[in-house]
Amino acid sequence: xxxxxxxxxxxxxxxxxxxxxxxxxxxxxxxxxxxxxxxxxxxxxxxxxxxxxxxxxxxxxxxxxxxxxxxxxxxxxxxxxxxxxxx
Numbered sequence: 207x208x209x210x211x212x213x214x215x216x217x218x219x220x221x222x223x224x225x226x227x228x229x230x231x232x233x234x235x236x237x238x239x240x241x242x243x244x245x246x247x248x249x250x251x252x253x254x255x256x257x258x259x260x261x262x263x264x265x266x267x268x269x270x271x272x273x274x275x276x277x278x279x280x281x282x283x284x285x286x287x288x289x290x291x292x293x
Contacts, residue, residue, distance in 0.1 A: 210271075213271070214270060214274065217274045217278070218274050220278065221274055221278045224278065224281045224282060224285060228281055228285050228288060231288045232245065232288065235288075252280070252284070256277060256280065259277075259280075260276075
């Protein structure tokens, strides 16, 4: 039982680090004038979508770990997209 909690904590910490990397990339672009209005709008839309996804997953009986894994997948895809090139 404790192992499951430790795994969830580690996965959540990894998600937080990955999300921070995405925030840093986006803020760096905005600070240097390379940010776009579309990226800002996408950022806000993603937050609402993430909340909805988490609510649906939890409402249909998924575990907290399932929510963390799904959010990690989305955040990782954003990081890869942002690291590929300019907005």
